Amino acid sequence: MHDATTRYIHAGRNPDAYCGLVNTPIFRGSTVLAKSYEAWEASKKDGNPYANYGRFGTPTTRAFEDAVAELEGGHASLVFPSGLAACVHALLAFVKAGDHVLITDNIYGPTRAFVSNVLTRFGVEVEYFVPTIGTAISKQLRPNTRVVFTESPGSLTFEVCDLPAISEAAHAVGAFVLIDNTWASPLYFKPFDHGADVSIQAATKYIIGHSDALLGTATANERAWPLLKAGAHDFGQTASPDDLFLALRGLRTMPIRLQRHWSTGVALAQSLETHPAIARVLHPALPNDPGHELWKRDFLGASGLFGIEVKTKDPAVLARLFDNLTLFGIGLSWGGFESLVVPVGQPLRSLPTDSQGYLIRVHAGLEHVTDLLEDFHRALDIAFLSSRVAVA
């Protein structure tokens, strides 16, 4: 098998089918005409890739879904209009009233809101587990546990979960294991080799990579695919062909971008760890991080997203810090070419955490590492060292 970098260049492409064009073109369409009654009837048969209506996808859709399925290492993929839609519809495809769902306590906030506010309204019982639970998850599993949903590392607090241990226990009661794999991307974590049944990507992040579109994907193994596919089609979700084109374009350079996000992120994290205003850095690729051993065992690399905890909650100091950063934008999302910070404060949890300071999420972009280091240290110095109280 070729190296990942090579596979990202070739996945999902078929120039022979499109007049030799290197990239699969943008196909727009709702109506798909059948040549005859017989062709119409045949178009309804299962397994027909373009079925008989635009909602089921076009060659642009299929090119992206095929590429993602190959790169995640799953059986087949579906695309959704956003990462959150992929999380939500993947969950909905598996549960019914009376089921029990276990979800990691460091889950992406809007996914948490969906399970807490919506799933519970439909009679699904939701319970959280600590991300570092490992084999002890058996104690929370029940005969009616249908889904175990995890995210590793969690995108605000960066704990790594032991997916093989969780999966083994979950499968013993017949549950499906869903993982939000956005942090590592399909490049740096292979969910299906570690027991997942469904892997979700917010393609908005590293796959699209340029902060100019939203998409999500859900990829299933053979066991989960029929349920995922049927469930998603019932909800009528589609994705814009223009956004799909951008996602396909993003894939081609993703391994090169990720390499840079990884090295810059680690350099930035290591350097920030030495600053007196920083209580702690949350990054599983750092040797003293609690998740480091699991990260080393299961992951092939790290993305550019990590957390820092600063030793103050004083809004004046925080404002000085954020407002003196010149290369880090203040904003949501991540995975684009530009560096970002987002004020988090205290992450939303149902179980106690050990975080005391003020949490900031950092995304290391593709700028030069020296410029980013200088910018961050300068802002920290201005914010903290001009105020003796703050670092106490």
Ligand SMILES: *Cc1c(COP(=O)(O)O)cnc(C)c1O
């Ligand atoms: C951003 C994000 C999502 C949601 O993706 P959108 O495209 O913004 O809806 C889901 N999970 C994680 C971990 C994310 O960071």
